[in-house]
Amino acid sequence: MPITSYLAHPHEGKQQELLEELSAIEACDAVPAQNRDVIALVTATESKEEEAQLKIQLETIKSLKLLAMVSGFNTPKNA
Amino acid sequence: MYQSVQTNRRDFIKKMAMLSAMTAAAGMFPGIIFAEEQERGIPTGAQLDWKKAPCRFCGVGCGVLIGTENGKAVAVKGDPKSPVNKGLCCVKGYHSIMAMYGKDRLTKPLVKKNGRYVETSMQEALDLVASKMQETIEEHGKDAVSIYGSGQWTIPDGYVASKLFKGCIGTNNVEANARLCMASAVTGFLTSFGIDEPMGCYEDIDHADTFVLWGNNMAEMHPVLFSRLLDQRLKRGVKIIDFATRTTRTSMAADKSIIFNPQTDLAVANAICHEIINNGWMNNAFVQEHCNFRKGLTNMGYGLEDNYKFTDKPEPVSLKEYKKFLEDYTPEKVSKLSGVSVKDIKYLAAHYGDPNKKVMSLWCMGMNQHTRGTWINNLVYNIHLLTGKISSPGNSPFSLTGQPSACGTVREVGTLTHKLPHGVVMNKEHREFAAKIWDVPAENIAPKPTYHTVEMFRALDRGDIRFMWIQVTNPMVTMPKLKRYRDGAKKEGRFIVVSDIYPTPTTDIADVILPSAMWVEREGMYGNSERRTQYFEQMVEPPGEAMSDTMQLIEVAKRMGFEKQFYYKDETHIEEIYNEYRRHHDNKKHNMAPLEVLKTQPGAMWPYVDGKETKWRFNAKYDPACSNGKDFHFYGKKDGKAIIWQRPYEPAAEEPDAEFPFWLGTGRVVEHWHTGSMTRRIPVLHQAMPHAYVELHPEDAKRMQIRTGDSVKLTTRRGEITLPASVNERGVPAPMQVFVPFFDENMLINDITLDSFCPISKEPDYKKCAVKVEKA
Ligand code: SF4
Numbered sequence: 001m002p003i004t005s006y007l008a009h010p011h012e013g014k015q016q017e018l019l020e021e022l023s024a025i026e027a028c029d030a031v032p033a034q035n036r037d038v039i040a041l042v043t044a045t046e047s048k049e050e051e052a053q054l055k056i057q058l059e060t061i062k063s064l065k066l067l068a069m070v071s072g073f074n075t076p077k078n079a
Numbered sequence: 080m081y082q083s084v085q086t087n088r089r090d091f092i093k094k095m096a097m098l099s100a101m102t103a104a105a106g107m108f109p110g111i112i113f114a115e116e117q118e119r120g121i122p123t124g125a126q127l128d129w130k131k132a133p134c135r136f137c138g139v140g141c142g143v144l145i146g147t148e149n150g151k152a153v154a155v156k157g158d159p160k161s162p163v164n165k166g167l168c169c170v171k172g173y174h175s176i177m178a179m180y181g182k183d184r185l186t187k188p189l190v191k192k193n194g195r196y197v198e199t200s201m202q203e204a205l206d207l208v209a210s211k212m213q214e215t216i217e218e219h220g221k222d223a224v225s226i227y228g229s230g231q232w233t234i235p236d237g238y239v240a241s242k243l244f245k246g247c248i249g250t251n252n253v254e255a256n257a258r259l260c261m262a263s264a265v266t267g268f269l270t271s272f273g274i275d276e277p278m279g280c281y282e283d284i285d286h287a288d289t290f291v292l293w294g295n296n297m298a299e300m301h302p303v304l305f306s307r308l309l310d311q312r313l314k315r316g317v318k319i320i321d322f323a324t325r326t327t328r329t330s331m332a333a334d335k336s337i338i339f340n341p342q343t344d345l346a347v348a349n350a351i352c353h354e355i356i357n358n359g360w361m362n363n364a365f366v367q368e369h370c371n372f373r374k375g376l377t378n379m380g381y382g383l384e385d386n387y388k389f390t391d392k393p394e395p396v397s398l399k400e401y402k403k404f405l406e407d408y409t410p411e412k413v414s415k416l417s418g419v420s421v422k423d424i425k426y427l428a429a430h431y432g433d434p435n436k437k438v439m440s441l442w443c444m445g446m447n448q449h450t451r452g453t454w455i456n457n458l459v460y461n462i463h464l465l466t467g468k469i470s471s472p473g474n475s476p477f478s479l480t481g482q483p484s485a486c487g488t489v490r491e492v493g494t495l496t497h498k499l500p501h502g503v504v505m506n507k508e509h510r511e512f513a514a515k516i517w518d519v520p521a522e523n524i525a526p527k528p529t530y531h532t533v534e535m536f537r538a539l540d541r542g543d544i545r546f547m548w549i550q551v552t553n554p555m556v557t558m559p560k561l562k563r564y565r566d567g568a569k570k571e572g573r574f575i576v577v578s579d580i581y582p583t584p585t586t587d588i589a590d591v592i593l594p595s596a597m598w599v600e601r602e603g604m605y606g607n608s609e610r611r612t613q614y615f616e617q618m619v620e621p622p623g624e625a626m627s628d629t630m631q632l633i634e635v636a637k638r639m640g641f642e643k644q645f646y647y648k649d650e651t652h653i654e655e656i657y658n659e660y661r662r663h664h665d666n667k668k669h670n671m672a673p674l675e676v677l678k679t680q681p682g683a684m685w686p687y688v689d690g691k692e693t694k695w696r697f698n699a700k701y702d703p704a705c706s707n708g709k710d711f712h713f714y715g716k717k718d719g720k721a722i723i724w725q726r727p728y729e730p731a732a733e734e735p736d737a738e739f740p741f742w743l744g745t746g747r748v749v750e751h752w753h754t755g756s757m758t759r760r761i762p763v764l765h766q767a768m769p770h771a772y773v774e775l776h777p778e779d780a781k782r783m784q785i786r787t788g789d790s791v792k793l794t795t796r797r798g799e800i801t802l803p804a805s806v807n808e809r810g811v812p813a814p815m816q817v818f819v820p821f822f823d824e825n826m827l828i829n830d831i832t833l834d835s836f837c838p839i840s841k842e843p844d845y846k847k848c849a850v851k852v853e854k855a
Contacts, residue, residue: 003089003096005096007100029097033104033113035167036111040101041100042097
C-alpha cells in the first residue's frame with residue numbers, strides 16, 4: 001500500500017491546468033501553493049505495480065515540468 | 080494536522096506525506112503558502128475568532144493570525160498586515176499552535192522527593208521555591224542564587240526577573256541564553272557605536288542592491304526574510320552573495336557562494352577594508368566627519384579556564400597606522416590563509432566599494448558564536464563605515480537574532496549580569512535611575528557584574544552558586560562541553576528549579592519543575608531583530624495548573640517579602656509591568672510605543688517618538704534623537720562618532736591537528752527550533768527531520784567508505800558520540816569538516832563541543848573545534 005509524496009512543478013503558466021489534471025486522477029491528492037508555482041502531491045496506491053503505472057501516467061501529463069519525490073511510506077494492506 | 084483525532088492510520092500517513100511535501104517546498108521556496116491546506120485544517124462550519132500575535136519561534140518576528148474555537152487554537156495564518164512577513168509564514172510558524180498541544184505537556188508542579196518526582200500544588204511548589212531561595216541566601220550569601228532565562232522570555236518575564244534579582248535580592252546573577260547567541264552582536268554594537276541593536280530595519284531589503292550573508296544560512300534559519308531577498312531578486316535583479324564555511328540551501332539559492340576556512344572571516348573582512356582603501360573607495364568625508372580609529376588588546380585567550388577575566392584597553396590609532404596594519408591583509412596574503420581566491424576577495428570588496436550600490440550585510444550565529452565574535456562584528460561595521468554605507472535605506476549592516484525576544488527581552492530589558500533596563504550596573508547614575516523606578520534603595524543594586532552564562536554554570540559546578548532557577552530554556556542540551564555542566568548541576572547541595580512546558584534534559588536535573596503557560600496562553604510582548612515590539616493577548620487557557628513565568632516570579636517575590644515592589648494586580652499585571660518598564664526608556668533614543676498602539680497594530684519599532692517609529696537610527700533625516708546638526712549622529716558615543724576598530728586575525732581556540740584532524744561545526748535545521756523541545760512534538764516537523772546526523776564532504780565520505788545512514792563516531796578531547804552519516808543531502812561541509820545539528824536530545828552533540836568563548840562578549844564558539852571522524 002505505497003503512499004508517496006512529490007513536489008510537482010508545472011511548466012510556466014500551467015499551474016491550474018496541472019492541478020486539474022492531477023485532481024482528476026483518483027489515486028492523487030494535490031494541493032497547490034498559493035504564492036509559488038508548485039503543487040504538493042500525494043499518491044496512494046494499492047501495490048508497487050500500480051504505483052509504477054501511475055508514475056508512467058503522471059509523466060505523460062503535458063503541463064508537468066518536473067516531478068520530484070519527497071518521501072515514500074508503506075502501510076499494511078488493511079490499514 | 081490540527082484535528083487531534085486521526086480517522087485511521089492510512090489517512091494519517093497520507094497527511095504526513097502531504098505535510099512532508101509541504102515542508103520540502105518550504106525549504107526550497109521560503110515563505111510558500113498552501114492556503115488550501117490551511118483551510119482544510121479548520122473544522123467545517125467553524126466560527127473562528129482570529130487574533131494577531133508575533134510567531135512563537137524565531138527572531139524574524141513574523142506576524143501571525145491565530146484562529147481559536149471553543150477555547151482551543153485551531154488554525155494559524157500569516158498576518159497580511161504585518162510589515163515583517165506580509166502574510167507569509169514558514170513551516171514552523173504555520174504549525175506553531177501545535178506546539179501547545181503535545182501529549183506530554185507539563186500541567187502540574189513536580190517536586191523531587193527521594194529521587195522521584197511527586198505532584199504537588201502550584202501554591203506549595205512556589206512556597207518551596209521561595210523558602211529554598213531564602214535559605215540559600217542566608218547560608219551562602221545573595222550571590223549563591225541565580226536565574227537563567229532566555230530570549231523566549233516575554234518582555235514582562237525578563238523585566239520582573241531582573242527587578243527581583245538585581246533590584247530586590249541584590250545579586251547580578253541574572254543571565255539568559257541569548258549570551259549563547261547574541262552577546263557578540265551586543266558587544267559589537269557597543270564597541271563600534273556605544274548603543275545596542277541594528278540601526279536599520281527589514282525595509283532595507285526593499286532598497287539594497289547587494290546582500291552579503293556572513294556565515295548565515297538564512298534559507299533555513301530566517302526563511303521568511305530570505306524569501307523577501309529572493310522576491311527582490313525577481314523584481315529588481317539584486318545580487319545575493321553567500322559567504323560561508325559550508326554549502327547550504329542558502330548557498331544553492333544565492334547568486335554566488337564563497338567558502339572560507341573557519342575563523343578566517345576576520346582576515347577576509349580586513350582584506351575587504353584593505354581593498355576599499357587601496358582602490359580609493361573610502362568615503363573620506365564620511366570617515367572624517369563621523370568616525371574615530373581605535374585598537375584594543377590582542378592575544379586575549381579563549382576563556383577556557385575558570386574565573387578567566389579580560390578587559391579591553393582601547394587606544395586611538397591614526398588612519399595612517401590603520402593603513403599600515405592593513406598591509407598584512409592584502410588579498411594575496413589572505414587568500415592563502417582563508418582559501419578564498421584573490422578574485423573572490425576583490426569581488427566582495429568591489430560590491431562594498433561601488434558607490435552606486437547599496438549593500439546590506441546580514442549575519443547571525445556564524446559571526447556571533449566565534450571566539451573573536453566582537454571583533455568580526457566590528458570588522459563588518461568597519462566596511463560599512465569606511466564606505467559610509469550605513470544608517471540609510473538599503474545600506475545596512477544587520478545582525479539577525481534567533482529567538483523571538485532576544486532583542487526585546489534580553490538586550491532591551493537587560494537580563495544579562497552587567498545590564499540594567501537602561502544602562503549598566505557599573506554606572507552609579509544608571510543604578511540610581513533603575514532603583515528609583517523599582518522602588519528599592521540604590522545600594523541594593525550591586526555595582527559589579529558577577530557571572531556570564533558559561534561562568535555561571537562553572538560556578539554552579541564549583542559550588543559558588545547553590546540555587547538556580549531556569550525558565551524557558553534548555554541548557555542541558557545547549558551548553559558547550561555539556562557533560563561538565565550536567566554533572567555540576569547534579570551535585571549534592573544544588574537546588575535547581577525549572578519552569579517549562581515539556582519535559583526536557585533540563586527538567587531531568589530539576590528539584591522543582593514548574594509548568595509554564597506558553598505564548599498565547601498568557602499575555603505578553605516580544606521584541607524582534609528590527610527593534611519591533613509586538614503584543615499578544617491571552618487567547619486560550621493554559622493547561623492544568625500551568626502559570627506564566629511572569630506570574631511565577633511575582634508570586635515568589637511576594638513570598639520573599641517584596642510585596643511593595645510587586646504590587647501588580649492579577650488582571651492588569653502585564654499592562655502595569657509594561658508601563659513601568661517604559662519609564663526606563665523614556666527618551667528619544669529608546670522610547671517604546673505605548674501599549675494601546677501595540678494592541679492595535681502589528682508591532683512598533685523603537686525609538687517611538689511623537690507617535691512615529693524610527694526606521695533608520697543615527698541618520699538625521701529619520702531619527703529625531705540626532706542633535707549634532709550634521710547628517711549623521713552616532714549618539715551612543717560621547718563625541719557622536721562611530722569607531723573603526725583595528726582588529727587582527729587570530730586562530731581559533733582549538734584547530735585540527737594530527738590526532739583530531741577535522742573541524743566540527745554545529746547549528747540548526749529549518750524544521751526544528753533550537754533544542755527541538757517544541758518542534759519535535761509537532762508530528763510533521765518531527766517526521767520531516769526525525770533525528771540528528773553528521774554531514775560529511777563526499778570526498779571524505781568516499782575515502783572512509785561512509786555512505787548516508789552509516790554510523791560515524793566523532794571524538795573530541797571532551798568525549799565521543801555516534802551519529803548517522805549524511806552525504807550530499809541537505810548541506811555539504813567543505814573537505815575535512817563535519818557539521819552536526821543540535822536539536823536532538825538523544826544525540827547531544829554539545830557533550831563534545833568546546834566551551835571557549837569571545838573574551839569580550841563571553842559568547843561560546845559552537846562552530847569550531849577539532850574532531851576525529853571514524854566509521855563506527
Ligand atoms: S520565519 Fe521565524 S518568525 Fe517567521 S514564521 Fe518562520 S519561525 Fe516564525
